[in-house]
Amino acid sequence: MNHDARAWAEGHRSYFEDQLRSLVELPTISxxxxxxxxxxxxxxxxxxLIRHFGGTATLLRVGGKPYVHGRFGDPGRPSVLVYNHLDVQPADEPEWKGEPFRMRIDGERYLGRGTTDDKGPALTCLLTIAHAVRRGSPLGFQLLWEFEEEVGSPHFSELMREHRAALGNVRAVLVSDTLWVSAEQPSMDVGLRGFQGLLxxxxxxxxxxxxxxxxxxGPNPLAGLVRVLxxxxxxxxGRILVPGVLDDAAPVSEAEMDLYVRSGFDVERFRSTYGFRRLLASNPRxxxxxxxxxxxxxxxxxxxxxxxxxxxxxxxAWxxxxxxLRLVPGQSPAKVVESIRRFVAELDPLVEVLPLGSAPAFVTSVDAPECKAMDRAAERVLGKGLALTRGGGSIPAVAIMAEVLRAPVLLMGLSLPEHGxxxxxxxxxxxxxxRGVELYASWFEELERLSVRG
Amino acid sequence: MNHDARAWAEGHRSYFEDQLRSLVELPTISxxxxxxxxxxxxxxxxxxLIRHFGGTATLLRVGGKPYVHGRFGDPGRPSVLVYNHLDVQPADEPEWKGEPFRMRIDGERYLGRGTTDDKGPALTCLLTIAHAVRRGSPLGFQLLWEFEEEVGSPHFSELMREHRAALGNVRAVLVSDTLWVSAEQPSMDVGLRGFQGLLxxxxxxxxxxxxxxxxxxGPNPLAGLVRVLxxxxxxxxGRILVPGVLDDAAPVSEAEMDLYVRSGFDVERFRSTYGFRRLLASNPRxxxxxxxxxxxxxxxxxxxxxxxxxxxxxxxAWxxxxxxLRLVPGQSPAKVVESIRRFVAELDPLVEVLPLGSAPAFVTSVDAPECKAMDRAAERVLGKGLALTRGGGSIPAVAIMAEVLRAPVLLMGLSLPEHGxxxxxxxxxxxxxxRGVELYASWFEELERLSVRG
Structure with missing residues (x-):
């Protein structure tokens, strides 16, 4: 437990709820x-929000939607950059029990589109930074909030090219848009799958x-597409049949799989969370x-x-x-598109294949001192170290930040599988x-100690 | 040309247009x-409409939508029963250039959902009957207008069972819900395909x-259905692969195909009417x-x-x-459903197969004197005899009327392929x-002569 951070969090609970409601009730469907x-x-x-806690805040624009950039502390200081996104998925499912864009509080649950992905975690990060600033942390902090994550971050590379200098010396990047393996077992992703959308x-x-x-x-185009698909x-x-698509997919060692199996992932919990009538594999490994x-x-x-x-x-008529496709390390999105194009063109030259957003897969090293620091923080605050997992999803900004900022990127989110x-x-x-406020606050303290030692 | 009938038609053109508009502007989407x-x-x-021309008219109800029944002349007299339907397909296609349920007159064209299928032909039949009555035809006439044709006529059998007696002595049935092979070549269908809907x-x-x-x-149900389909x-x-479905399909002789090829069907006109980018066969036969x-x-x-x-x-999640399926003579709708159910259950037991409306195929004999009479009428009025064709569509009422009324059923419609x-x-x-008024009027006269001779 981090008493000071916990008290700070509890003291800001109603503020958190009010502000989360304001954010959720803007349907930022990218x-x-x-x-x-x-x-x-x-x-x-x-x-x-950022200015409320004394930060400076500006909108960065490179075409497309704006980026929110916030800064706390002297720009010359090495800083922790925290990435979140404020755009959301559509909410057209008939199963919604309430208005998706009216936040409903049910006990300690906050229901609504974007609450867990990723407005709630974004606000949690801001609260933690405010706490660190208030107690006089020597670190600088930056926030980068995107509005195009759910459409594949098409302008993120350009943002990094144009505004790299403004971001200054980045010590580490925290991405709080990932899931724990379960409520009982905090986990940190050591990799993410990539993405290739197609029409x-x-x-x-x-x-x-x-x-x-x-x-x-006359030909039936639905039947024609069915045949191609x-x-x-x-x-x-559950097997991809397109020649070439799997060629460069990097295999994972059994040792690495051992690590993942030990994470505490539970097959039955996975099945029941979504109510699957069957699974493509029932063995946890x-x-x-x-x-x-x-x-x-x-x-x-x-x-x-x-x-x-x-x-x-x-x-x-049409x-x-x-x-x-979710992609894994080794696979090139462009090559995947090309393989599918070639295969589909042979099957049916009338079928057009149009790419719609892409991201390469990402893997990081868990040996970085910043990662070990997060593990220690979890041990102290949550009573157990982090399980290591991979994220099956994709965050296009991650690979780009790792490359441009040359800083470790930690995929340490707060969401749970049941959050939906x-x-x-x-x-x-x-x-x-x-828990997020406590965990991040303790990690910041660990980073301060690292900086002193380093 | 049938001068008297033509004058009658021309004299009622604005009446026809007004009444067609009234019918079209009621979206009777069954x-x-x-x-x-x-x-x-x-x-x-x-x-x-029926009463306007002096007929008696009642609604017959057997559950489902009402049936309109009209009668002209002494119920004891042998009558011609004319079948049409007043229900229509949905009109949700984005390609509509005007409101589908607001009739638009463009030159001599009447645009709107239901104009050709089947409200326009229904009104044409009524006009012709009124003409025959006015000139003192010795025949009786009945009209039967359905509101469930587009959903497979689920109550038609019941209608025939309950109201057979009221229909009395039926000399011949005219179904004016079929298409000519082209505007230049009037044609009469000698058969129709059946139908089996499935969800x-x-x-x-x-x-x-x-x-x-x-x-x-987790399994993807769209991919799962794609696999099954x-x-x-x-x-x-363009080949059905489900074992058993094709077993009982009656083959068509080459002599019969010769007849169809001679109908004047034109591949390029067929292709361009719908703008097909390709066809499943390019040889007309x-x-x-x-x-x-x-x-x-x-x-x-x-x-x-x-x-x-x-x-x-x-x-x-789902x-x-x-x-x-369109069915041909020999195929039993129930057996087709059973074959598909069995096949799909083997492929994927989670896939449900639900039947949605059905009709058996229908074939008639062109040697009936009533058919020969229609051919003579066409020769006289349109200047050429009827090509013999089959209808690829389905009219569930047809097989039922043929069986229950034990009268020849003539599939002699007025629509053209380009009518859409x-x-x-x-x-x-x-x-x-x-042309419909002239053709039907002449056929009525032929039938009167047949009756005198017979």
Missing amino acids: MDPTRGPETEACAEAALA LKLRTAEVDAHSGVVGGG AACFDASA ELLRRLWTEPTFEIHGISGGYQGPGIKSIVP AEAKVS YHAPNEFFDWTQAR | MDPTRGPETEACAEAALA LKLRTAEVDAHSGVVGGG AACFDASA ELLRRLWTEPTFEIHGISGGYQGPGIKSIVP AEAKVS YHAPNEFFDWTQAR
Whole structure:
């Protein structure tokens, strides 16, 4: 326990709840082109939050959505850069029990889109920085809040190129957008999968037509896409079939898998969290290998034709499939796109393959003193050291920051599997927020000691 | 030309247009459960139309939507029963250039959902009957207008059972819900394909989940359905792969195919009507075989997951596919469902297969004197005899009427391929309406002569 940080957190609980509500109630859905005004309003609110605690705050713009940049302390000082994102996924699922963009408090749970991914953790980081500043930490602190994480951070490289100098001397980067293996077992990701989004489009006619009149003679584009997708991916085995895609995927050693299996990941808890009727592997080692270290191929949605009540017996004129792959170290997003393009073109030259956002995979070293410091902080505050895990998701900014800032990047988030990243009825909870303040505060103290020693 | 009938038609053109507008502007979408009030209003409007010309008109109800029944002349007389339907397909296609349920007149074209399928032809039949009555035809006439044709006529059998007696002595049935092979070549269908609608459902989880967190471990139901659908149907060859489905499909003789090829069907006109980028056969004989005499498997829409802007990187919890098959003589809808159920259950026991409406295929004999009479009428009025064709679509009422009424059923519609059955920007045109009045009027006269001779 970190008594001082805990008291600070508890003293700011109602402030945290009020501010989280304000952020959640701005639907900053980055993939919805109509949400510009809400994004700008959220960016302004974020500036005000930082200034409330005495930081300087500015909007950085490089095209696309703004970035919120906050700074505490003398810019000349080595600083800890904390990255979060304030954009969110859409919330169109029918399973939402309340308005997704009205925050609801249920006991210590905060329900609403963006509460855990990633507005709650962002606010937790800000609270911790404010605490460190108040007690006179010799470290500098910077906040970088993005509004395009959920669409693959298309402008992040440009941001780093244009504003590298302004970021100055960065001692370490904290990314608080990852998940613990469970509420009982804090964990730190040592890697993330990459991402490649794709849109597959097939137009076979000018207009939808009566399937009694043209059926059997005119091609069905939904059936055409189905054929192509089934050739790309074997859903039964969960295996990618496109030649070349898996060629460069780096295998993971059994020793590393041992580490992951020891993390405390529980197959039944994983199954029941999402209510899966079946899994692609039931052995924990195999399941973790698939979730953390292997590429995926997912179909997110198929458009075209008719989806209303009953059957509208048409042969549609067009169909589209939204697809993405998670990538692992070794795989190049560009090469993956090229392999799929070539394969699909051979199957059906009418199918267009359009890339939609990408990020390479990322792995870090856990031997860095900053990582060991986080482990010590966890031991002290949470009563147990960090399990080491990989994140199956993707944060495009991570690889870019690691390369440009040449500082260790720690993937140390606060979310729990049951919080429902990208899912209906997403929530965050006060215990995780309070633990976050304690954990990060202790890590800052560890870093100060490292700096003194170093 | 039938001078008297033509003058009658021309004299009623503005009446026809006004009444067609009234019918079209009631969106009688039978597969939309919220359209009950519009359907009842349309049924009332239909009663008024029949009474306007001195017929008696009642609503027959057997559960489901009402049927409009009209009668002209002494119920004891042998009558011609004319079948049409007043329900329509949805009109949700983005390609509509105007409001689908506001009729727009463009030259002699009447644009709007239902104009050609089947409100325009229904009104044409009514006009012709009124003409025959006015000139003192010795025949009786009955009209039967349905509101559930587009959802597979689920109550038609029951209607026939309960109201057979009221229909009395039926001399012949005219179904004016079919298409000419082209504007230059009137044609009569000697058969129709049957229909079997299916909904395939796959739920693999309780909630949509982040594909970075569960991807690779949790199954993707869209990919699962894609696998099953691809195993059922080879979109490249346009071939059904489900064992048993094709077993009882009656082959068509080359002599019969010769007849169809001579109908004047034109491959390039077919292609350009719908703007197909490719066809499943380019040889006219092969294309006609596929369109008129072979079963189909069409995917009409696939739901589940995310279809909005951008990519929402989730593993969906469920997916559904709307599918239908057109059936040919010999195939039993129930046996087809059973074959698909068995096949799909082997592939993936979690996939549910739910039947959604069905109709057997239908073939008639062209040697019936009533058919020969229609051919003579066409020769006289349109200057050329009827090409014989098959209809690739399905009209469930047809097989039921043929069986229950034991009268020849003539599939002699007025629509043209370019009118856009089930398609956006559907239209009907005055020339076809006027030709219809002339053709049907002459057929009635032929029937009177047959009756005298017979």
